[in-house]
Amino acid sequence: MEKLKPKYKRILIKLSGEALAGKQGHGLDEDVISRVVEEIKAIHDMGVEIALVIGGGNFWRGRQGKQMDRSTADHMGMLATVMNSLAMMDALEQRGIPTRVQTALIMTSVAEPFILRRTLRHFEKGRIVIIACGTGNPYCSTDTAAALRACEIQADVLLMAKNVNGIYDSDPKVNPKAVKFDHINYIDIVKKGIKAMDTTAASYCMENDIPSLAFALEDKDSLIKAVCGEKIGTLIDNK
Secondary structure, three states: OOOOOOOOOEEEEEEOHHHHHHHHOOOOOHHHHHHHHHHHHHHHHOOOEEEEEEOOOOOOOHHHOOOOOHHHHHHHHHHHHHHHHHHHHHHHHHOOOOEEEEEOOOOOOOOEEOOHHHHHHHHHOOOEEEEEOOOOOOOOOHHHHHHHHHHHOOOOEEEEEEOOOOEEOOOOOOOOOOOEEOEEEHHHHHHHOOOOOOHHHHHHHHHHOOOEEEEEOOOOOHHHHHHOOOOOOEEEEOO
16 A cells, blocks of 8 residues: 655644534544544654644533623633543543643643643654643634644644535535535635634634645545645635
């Protein structure tokens, strides 16, 4: 079998919390996590440096707390990302992959604080780094956090593994005639107000010229295909 060759040296993978819930729609689906871990291990074995940002929507989304102070609701969402990150760390380490969880909020009993130089050192040591708690600030999505961290670590690409197989001109769950983009540039994401990618996240990537790829996590070997440059999902860049 021909050895797979990665297109990118350093990547940041944004995993949707909902995608980790699988068909049950809430909590964690161990089968989904096991499959994702196998793909991440294959990518790690290629020598790719990997950072992960995981959403928390399978446990809590800030907008759920309609009667709650927005900052409080968003901080609860940040804690949900920690639960997902610890679960992913445990699953990766059971497969023999050294992993560290770093958090934007200080909680040293369970994880390291996010310090960029420490993250880069982990890469040098062959470790995967999972960055939790978003940016540490309310009113920011985990998409924005993923884009910010991708800029900070100077990732070659931001891989957005979601529960939809790309970016559409409207919500495909609502509009069966929605048209999928194979390619779109960041300025159009911002101008057209396309909701599949947070406009703040798009602006970060646009200004720092980091391409993104949005695709469905449930598709077989989607992470491996993305890293190897196969044509899947929707490519977003400045071209």
